[in-house]
Amino acid sequence: MSDQITLTLPDGTPLEVPRGTTALEAAEKIGSRLAKAAVAAGVDGKIVDLSAPISEDAKFAVYTFDSEEGKHVYWHSASHIMADAVMQLFPDAKPTIGPSIEDGFYYDFEVSQAFTEDDLRAIEEKMQEIIKADEAFSCTVEEKPEAEKLFEQKQNRYKLELIDEIEDESVSLYQHGEFVDLCRGPHVPSTGRIKHVKLLSVAGAYWRGSEANVMLSRIYGTAYPSKEQLEEHLHLIEEAKRRDHRKIGRELDLFSFHEEAGAGLVYYHPKGAMLRHLITEFATSEHIRRGYEIVRTPHLIKSDIWMTSGHAQQGYPMYYTEVEGQSYGIKPMNCPGHILVYKQHTRSYRDLPIRYFELGTVYRHEKSGVLHGLLRVRGFTQDDAHIFCRMDQLTDEITGVLRFADDMLHAFGFEEYEVFLSTRPEKSIGADRVWEEATEALKGALEANGLTWEIDEGGGAFYGPKIDIKMKDAIGRLWQGPTIQCDFNMPERFDMTYVGEDGQEHRPAMVHRVVLAGIERFMGVFIEQCAGEFPMWVAPVQVKVLPINDRNFDYAQEVAHRLRCEDMRVEVDTESGTLGNKIRQGEMEKVPYMLIVGDKEQEAGKVAVRKRGEGDLGQTDLAEFIEQVLPETKPDARYCAVVQ
RNA sequence: GCCCACGUAGCUCAGUCGGUAGAGCGUGUCCUUGGUAAGGACAAGGUCACGGGUUCGAAUCCCGUCGUGGGCUCCA
Numbered sequence: 001m002s003d004q005i006t007l008t009l010p011d012g013t014p015l016e017v018p019r020g021t022t023a024l025e026a027a028e029k030i031g032s033r034l035a036k037a038a039v040a041a042g043v044d045g046k047i048v049d050l051s052a053p054i055s056e057d058a059k060f061a062v063y064t065f066d067s068e069e070g071k072h073v074y075w076h077s078a079s080h081i082m083a084d085a086v087m088q089l090f091p092d093a094k095p096t097i098g099p100s101i102e103d104g105f106y107y108d109f110e111v112s113q114a115f116t117e118d119d120l121r122a123i124e125e126k127m128q129e130i131i132k133a134d135e136a137f138s139c140t141v142e143e144k145p146e147a148e149k150l151f152e153q154k155q156n157r158y159k160l161e162l163i164d165e166i167e168d169e170s171v172s173l174y175q176h177g178e179f180v181d182l183c184r185g186p187h188v189p190s191t192g193r194i195k196h197v198k199l200l201s202v203a204g205a206y207w208r209g210s211e212a213n214v215m216l217s218r219i220y221g222t223a224y225p226s227k228e229q230l231e232e233h234l235h236l237i238e239e240a241k242r243r244d245h246r247k248i249g250r251e252l253d254l255f256s257f258h259e260e261a262g263a264g265l266v267y268y269h270p271k272g273a274m275l276r277h278l279i280t281e282f283a284t285s286e287h288i289r290r291g292y293e294i295v296r297t298p299h300l301i302k303s304d305i306w307m308t309s310g311h312a313q314q315g316y317p318m319y320y321t322e323v324e325g326q327s328y329g330i331k332p333m334n335c336p337g338h339i340l341v342y343k344q345h346t347r348s349y350r351d352l353p354i355r356y357f358e359l360g361t362v363y364r365h366e367k368s369g370v371l372h373g374l375l376r377v378r379g380f381t382q383d384d385a386h387i388f389c390r391m392d393q394l395t396d397e398i399t400g401v402l403r404f405a406d407d408m409l410h411a412f413g414f415e416e417y418e419v420f421l422s423t424r425p426e427k428s429i430g431a432d433r434v435w436e437e438a439t440e441a442l443k444g445a446l447e448a449n450g451l452t453w454e455i456d457e458g459g460g461a462f463y464g465p466k467i468d469i470k471m472k473d474a475i476g477r478l479w480q481g482p483t484i485q486c487d488f489n490m491p492e493r494f495d496m497t498y499v500g501e502d503g504q505e506h507r508p509a510m511v512h513r514v515v516l517a518g519i520e521r522f523m524g525v526f527i528e529q530c531a532g533e534f535p536m537w538v539a540p541v542q543v544k545v546l547p548i549n550d551r552n553f554d555y556a557q558e559v560a561h562r563l564r565c566e567d568m569r570v571e572v573d574t575e576s577g578t579l580g581n582k583i584r585q586g587e588m589e590k591v592p593y594m595l596i597v598g599d600k601e602q603e604a605g606k607v608a609v610r611k612r613g614e615g616d617l618g619q620t621d622l623a624e625f626i627e628q629v630l631p632e633t634k635p636d637a638r639y640c641a642v643v644q
Numbered sequence: 645g646c647c648c649a650c651g652u653a654g655c656u657c658a659g660u661c662g663g664u665a666g667a668g669c670g671u672g673u674c675c676u677u678g679g680u681a682a683g684g685a686c687a688a689g690g691u692c693a694c695g696g697g698u699u700c701g702a703a704u705c706c707c708g709u710c711g712u713g714g715g716c717u718c719c720a
Contacts, residue, residue, distance in 0.1 A: 106715095114648050117714095203715030204647025211717055215647045218715070246713095250655075259651095259693070259711045317718085362720090367645045368711090370718060382720065480720065518720035549677050576677080584681035598679060608680080616680050 007060035015060065024050035024189070027062045037064040037225075039188045040073040047073065049139060049186040065225050075100035077137065077188045078127075078197060078223040079107045084179035085126035086219070089119075095181065096158040096207060096216055103233065104222025108205050110158070114217040120199040123219070127197050134192030135177040139185055147171045147182065158207065196230040197223045200237075239475055245527035246373040252532055252589065254540075255374070264371040264378030266520055271540035274569070276523060278538045280359055282635050283383045283408070283516055289641035290404055292357035292385055297337025299361065303327035308493055309336045310429045314462045317365040334360035335487075335512055338386040339494045342508075347498040352508060353389035353397055359519070360384040374524030381519045387511040388496070394509050398445035398467075398484055401513045404641075405469055405482035408515050411639035412526055413535065414471040418478060419451050422459030422466045429463055430489040438486040439465040441509075461512070463489040473529040480521070485512040533612060536592045536632035543629075544591045545572045545607075546582045548598035555602040559595060559622060566626055568633060583610065593629065 007015040007026055017026050023041035027034055027050065040047050042061035043054055047069050054060070063070035079098035086093055086109060098107030109115075115123075142150075144163060150173075151159040159182045163171055174183040176191055188194065199221040207213035224230040241247075249255050254272030257265065268276055288294070303320065306312040306329045319330040331337065338356040347354070361381040370376050387397050409417055421442060424435045442465055446453050453467070460466050464487035470478040487510045490496075497505040516522040536542055543563055547556035553574060560570040571591075573582050579596065586594045595607040600619075607625055609617040620628075 117649080201714055202648070205716045206646075209716065211646060215716080217647080220715085257711085263711065364719085367718070369645060369647095369716080372713090376719070380720070384720095483720075514720065516720095521720055546680090548679060551677085578676090578678045578683060579680060580678080581682055582678095582680090587681055594680085596680065600679085610680060 005054065006057045007054065008058070010059075010061050017054070019055055020053045022050065023048060023052050023054060023060075023062070026054065026060060030062065034062055034064070038062045039065060039070045039077075039193060040186045042069065047186055049137070050189050051139075052186075072100045073186055073188060074194065074225070075105040075223060077191075078194045078221065079105035080137075080174065080176065080179065080181055080183070080187065081127050081130050081191055081194060081197075082123065082199070082219060082221055083107045083109075083181065084130055084177060085123045087179060088126055089122060094154075094156050094158060097162075104200070104220065106205075106218050106220045108207070108216040108218045110207075110214065111217050114204065115202045115219060117202060120202065120219065124197060124199045127199075130177065131191050131194050131197070133177065134190050136190045137174055137176045137187040139172055139174050139187075141170050141172050143170050144168075147173060150180065151182070194223050195225050196227050197221060198230060198234065236475060240477070240528075243475070243528040243531045244373075245375070245524040248527050248532040249374070254527070262378070263368060264366060264376070266374065266377055266379070272523075274540040275534065275538055276519060278540075279516065279523065279526075280381075280383070280519060282411070282538075284357075284359065286404070286408065286641060287357040287383070287385065290400070292355040295338060295341050295356045295358050297331070297334060297341070297358060297360070299331055299363075300328050301331055301336060303329050305329075305336050305340075309333075309490060310463065310493065314427055314429070316462075317367075319363055319365055330363045331360070332362050332364045334358050334362065334382065334384045335386055335490060335510075336494070339490060339496060339510075342388055342496060343494065347388075347508070349390060349498055349500045349506070352498060353387050353393050355385055355387045357383070357385040374520045374527075377518075377520050380521065382514045383516045383519065384512075384514050387513065388491075388498075388508040389511070390498070390506070391509055394441050394486070394511070395445045395448060397511055398442060398486070399449055401482075401484050401511065401515070402445065402449050402451070402467075405484075405515050407639040407641070409469070409471050409481065411635050413529060414473070414481070416472040417481065418470045418472070419446065419453040420456040420459070420468040420470065421446065421453050422456040422468055424465060425458045425460050425462065427462055428460070430492070434488045434492075435465065438488050441486050442467050442484065461485050461487075463487050464512070471525070473525065474531070479525045481517055481525075482515045483513065483517065486510075487512055533590050534592075536629065537635050539592050540569065541571050541589065541591050542569045542633060543571075543593045543595060544586045544589070545570060545595045545597060546579065546586065547572070547574070548579050548596065551599065552597050552602055556597050559597060559607060562622060563626065566630060566633075568629075586610075587612070592632075595625070
């Protein structure tokens with residue numbers, strides 16, 4: 001047996017090192033800067049501590065903070081340091097779990113008194129001390145009974161529960177300073193590796209995420225190797241606050257909620273209602289162009305229908321009422337209504353596909369704690385449609401929806417999105433075989449369209465699997481957007497049929513789909529996406545005319561009239577005040593164009609154009625301005641269906 | 645629904661130890677008629693979310709309800 005082993009680096013380069021070399025030593029051989037930045041290593045795809053000796057030929061990678069793996073290790077180590085700090089300050093706390101998450105980490109504790117925001121500063125300071133002490137992280141492997149003894153001593157039933165579930169005979173423990181934690185690892189070599197820490201918030205969280213369990217106290221935090229990175233992250237949080245649709249909704253006077261009138265129910269003000277009108281008008285015309293027919297169904301439907309559909313038995317969060325002794329349910333979905341319309345006639349295979357579209361307003365009894373601005377409400381309207389088709393048409397139909405969704409997202413400025421395939425949830429109806437078939441249909445359409453997707457296990461609707469499209473906004477956040485659900489269960493339950501070429505009755509397939517999805521939610525996301533600076537074609541007010549002097553009022557009205565003749569949405573600022581003040585007002589209202597008209601413009605039949613984000617563009621003829629901006633007032637034709 | 649925090653003028657927020665409220669913006673009136681992000685003066689505007697309780701006295705302390713926020717869970 002040779003004393004040398006060969007490590008294969010990610011680029012394929014071989015690296016000869018003595019057997020038993022640690023990952024850190026190997027990293028040093030590659031480069032001292034790399035070794036310094038290293039937080040963990042990969043050996044044959046497994047993430048290990050830098051102190052781990054390597055005893056055989058292996059694929060070898062060094063992970064720095066810049067990699068996904070590195071971030072995970074870095075943040076997970078930071079969570080241990082936080083737990084240590086908490087234990088020093090609150091010796092009675094019981095640490096439970098503390099993983100890394102997308103942008104940082106959290107740790108959940110059982111405490112008699114939940115942490116407050118004020119505690120964070122003290123904990124953060126204690127963390128700084130631990131970091132400064134640069135205590136080494138060490139890993140020991142203990143037999144399960146030994147580990148159990150340790151956590152029994154600490155009276156930590158959470159860790160005991162975790163140990164109980166580990167299948168191996170032994171478990172690993174990580175220690176730095178006095179703090180020992182059950183942990184799979186790996187960790188950075190020492191606490192000093194964690195540089196810039198920030199604790200962000202406290203929150204309640206159930207043990208293991210189940211509401212049947214006790215409520216723990218969670219602290220969220222993040223950490224970065226450089227101050228700049230931390231500040232960039234904090235800046236992103238600020239930016240998200242700046243874009244908050246609830247704030248912008250108030251500032252731009254778009255919508256409101258009313259405590260005395262019920263939570264989660266939206267009141268649209270004129271500008272918000274105009275925005276909504278423009279969005280839904282565009283969505284509706286695109287549906288018509290793409291072969292959908294508009295239908296309209298009642299909000300109140302006898303509960304028997306909700307039994308047939310399965311909503312009632314599934315415990316779907318509905319509102320019920322009684323009319324002359326009969327139980328009725330307010331619709332949480334539009335599908336049963338569309339099914340009733342379908343069933344009104346005997347359908348032939350020649351009729352299919354049938355695509356029913358409805359701007360369907362639905363109500364769902366969402367738990368009070370989940371309500372959130374426009375993003376989570378109790379009453380909302382979907383751009384909902386149901387496609388009834390033959391099995392041989394299914395892939396084409398799903399493809400059509402995928403393209404439709406792609407167009408619509410682009411039309412609203414969402415350039416990127418991610419696709420998820422959500423499979424059967426626990427609470428669901430129908431035979432396994434039916435679910436498999438439906439899932440395959442969705443998968444087939446995704447493949448046929450060359451899309452890549454991730455699986456969301458158990459994320460489907462109760463009646464069928466679905467494709468979820470999550471759109472990425474201007475600052476990289478993902479939002480639930482279009483969904484396409486493939487359903488063979490409802491047609492069965494409602495005994496839907498069509499007559500085939502063979503003269504026999506067949507069962508149609510059903511596709512439930514929304515593109516903008518909940519209009520309220522879409523508006524919320526859209527507001528955050530553009531930070532209230534709506535593109536011209538959906539801006540509630542497109543042009544504001546600012547007369548400089550009372551003498552210019554009539555001319556300003558004339559300009560406004562000319563623009564309105566071109567179907568533009570115009571306001572005239574007739575307030576008394578300085579031009580500077582009027583401009584400031586217009587800027588805060590985020591109006592795309594301001595036309596300033598003073599004596600000079602009035603005499604020449606011109607307007608002085610000021611564009612949002614660009615400022616003063618100088619004088620131009622009114623006719624010329626109209627000609628220039630008119631194309632902007634319409635949705636981007638590239639994303640509209642071609643009308644034959 | 646659960647945990648924690650919060651709720652004061654239309655909005656953003658002060659309000660100390662329990663002694664019945666303040667600012668800025670906005671609004672109204674008047675003055676000002678202005679050239680690319682705030683002209684000036686005066687005025688109006690609050691059952692301190694709501695309902696109980698403790699107290700001589702509650703915006704302030706306690707309980708409940710409603711609502712909001714951060715999460716958990718759920719979801720378009």
